[in-house]
Amino acid sequence: MQLLIIHADEFGYSLTGKTPVAEEIDSNLKDEVCFEEPLVVFCTVERGDENDVADIVERAVNAIKEIANKLKPRILVLYPYAHLSSNLAEPSSAIVVLNALKTGIEFFYPVYRAPFGWYKSFKIACKGHPLSESSMHIVAAPLLKKTREDVVKDVESRFLILNSDGGETAIDLKNKDILNDDVLKDFPSLRKVIAYEEFKVRECETPPSVSAMRRLEIADYEENSDSGHLRFYPKGTLLYKLLSGWAEDIALNSLKCMEIETPLxxxxxxxxxxxxxxxxxxxxxxxxxxxxxxxxxxxxxxxxxxxRFAGDFGLFSMLKDAKISYKQLPLRFYEFSKSFRYEKRGELSGLKRLRSFTMPDIHSFCLDIEEGFNEYQVLYKKYADLAEAADIEYAIVFRIVEEYYDKYKDKIVELLKYSKKPALIEILSKMKHYWALKHEFQGIDSVNGSCQLSTVQLDVEDAKRYGINFISDTGEKAGCIICHSSIGAIERWMYLLIEEALKKDIPVFPLWLSPTQVRIIPVSDKFVDFAVELKENIYKSGVRVDLDDRDFSLGKKIMFAEEEWLPYIVVVGRKEVESGILSVRNRYKGRKNFNLTSEELVKEIKNVTKDMPYRNLILPDMLSKRPVFFG
RNA sequence: GCCCAUGUGGCUCAGUGGUAGAGCACUUCCUUGGUAAGGAAGAGGUCAUCGGUUCGAUCCCGAUCAUGGGCUCCA
Known part of the structure; x- marks a missing residue:
C-alpha cells in the first residue's frame, strides 16, 4: 500500500465521470465536496495487500495516526488514488482494503472516504510546513514464519503405512520401537526414511559421493564463487544434460507441456x-x-x-495476465529453471544441498479437483518411471489433509500399486500449506540419509492468491486447481546416482547415464589403427565410446577404466584383429569377460538403453587428448 | 548462524619451533605389453589467509575463509 499524506488548508474535489471499475455510490452524496484543514491521505492499494488485510490496515492506521496526532487536522480524507503505484490490486480487493482502512481510522478520527473508481478533479492547498507532506510504503510484516507456526500449531498429524493392497497400519511416531516393528520388516527403504526424517537418526558419516564426485570428475567446488555453487566437469555436465533431457522429454514429448523461460x-x-x-x-x-x-x-x-528462489514466479506472473477459458484446461507448463537459496553455511553438503540448483518444474492448471487428481496421477507415474530407470533406492511419503484422504484413498492405492511399494502417509487434521495433498519420493543415500526428489502437490489455494483465473462455462471467473510438480533437482539426482553406485561392491552408473559406455584399450600402439576403426564403427551406432591410446601398460589402462566405472572394457590386440571377436569386460556382470562381435556389443547396449535419452560423448574420444581435471 | 573436526605441490597423505617429504598424476626417455600399478630422469609447494607470541612459526595462540559432520533448515 502506497500513501501520500498532505496536510492542507483546503481540499476539494468533484466527480467528473465513472471509470470502468467505479463503485456504486449513494445518489444522495454530493458530487462536489470541500474540506477545511483536512489531512488528505491519497491511498493506492497494491497487489498482495489483500493477502493480509488486517495486518496491512493496522500498519497503515498506525502510520496515519502518528501523523494525525502531531498535526491535529479537523478531518481525515481518505482519497483512493491509483497513481502512486504501478502494481495495483484488483479493484474489488482494493475497495475491501480501503473500507477496512476507513473503519480503522474511524476509531480515533473523523474520516471521509472519496469514491473509488471515479474520475475526479481536485484542488488542494498544501500547508507547506515540514510535516505537511509525506509519503510511505506500507508492506505486510515479515512475520509469515511466525504466523505459519501459529497456523501449524493446532494442525495435528497422524501417521500410517498404506500398502499397495490398501491395507493400513497406524504407526506411532512417538515410539521409536516402530523401527523394529514387523510392519517395516519387509520395507527397508521406507524404514530408513522414517528413521532419518521422523526420528532424526544420523550415522554421522560423510556420504562417499562427496569425494567421489570430485574423483570421478563430475563436480567440484569452485573457489571463485560462493559456497554451494559447484562447477561441473564434462562428465558431470553429460550426466546433468542426460537427466535434464529426460525431464524435458517427459514434459514436452510425453505430456505436451508448453515450455516457457522467465527471468532469473x-x-x-x-x-x-x-x-x-x-x-x-x-x-x-x-x-x-x-x-x-x-x-x-x-x-x-x-x-x-x-x-529467484523458486521456479513459480515467472509462470504465475505470466498466467495472471493470461486469458484462460475452461475449454483449454488442463494447461501444462514446463520450465527448466535455476533457483538460488542462501542456505546457511552448515546446511550445505556436496551435491545434496546447494545454494544454486536446477529444477525442471511442471505445473498443470486444472478445472477442478477431479481433473487435478487425474493430472496428479499422470505426473506421479512419470516420476516413478524415472526413479526406476535411474535405479536408485527411494521411498514414498504422502502428506494429505484428512478430508482428502478419506475421499481419495483409492486413488492413492492405485498409485502405490503402480509403484509396487507401500508409503508413509501423514494425515493432517487441516490445511497447513497451500496443498491438500502432496507426495515426495525420498531418495536414500549410502549412509542412510534421505533427501526429497520428485514431488507433486495438489494446490487448492494459490490460484486465488496469485489471481490465476479461468472463465468458466457460465462466464464467471474461477480459480484453477494447480498441480505443482518437479522431477526434483538435477543435482540431487546426480548425488543419489553416485550414492547408489557406491552402495554396490562394484560401483557403476546405469548404462544410459554412463559418461563413457565403452572403453577400447589396444594392447599396444600397433593396434591403435584397428582400435580407431572399431571406435568409429561403434560410435556411429550411437554409443559413447572412447579409446585409451596413452602410453601405459595394459594393466594400468584397465585399472584406470575400472576406477572410472567403465561399464564395458574392450581390449584389442592380435587375437581380435585376426578373429574379429572382441574380448569385452562387463562391469554389470561382475567384471567378467565375454566374447562378442562389435555388432553384438552394440546390440546389447542399445537394448539396455532403449527408450532412454542419448547424448554424444562431450570429451575427446582419444584419452591422450584429454586433460586431467582432478588428480 | 551455533557446536565439533579438518586444511601441507594437481590428487592422496607423511612430517618438524630453525622456511619441507612420499606415492600417484604431469613432462622427457626407455619399454610394445593380453585384463587393476613395467622402468628411469625432470619439473611442481610463501605448508588456506591475516594477525599475535618468539631471535626465529608450516608447527604454539587468535581471527577469517573453505570443506565435512551435528543442530536448525530444505529441493
Missing part, C-alpha cells in the same frame, strides 16, 4: 515477491544495480532485485 531476477519491492521471500525465511540472494544518477558510483537505493 525479480523486483524485491513487489509485494508478491517479498511475500514469497518471507515464506522462504528471506534466504535469497539480493541483486543491487548501479545508481545511474550517482556521480560517485554506488547502488540505486530504490531498486533491489532477488535471484
Amino acid at each position: 531476477i525479480y523486483d524485491w519491492n513487489k509485494s508478491e515477491i517479498k511475500g514469497q521471500g518471507e515464506s522462504f525465511h528471506e534466504r535469497h540472494y539480493s541483486v543491487f544495480v548501479p545508481d545511474e544518477k550517482s556521480k560517485t558510483g554506488g547502488f540505486a537505493v530504490s531498486k533491489e532485485f532477488v535471484l
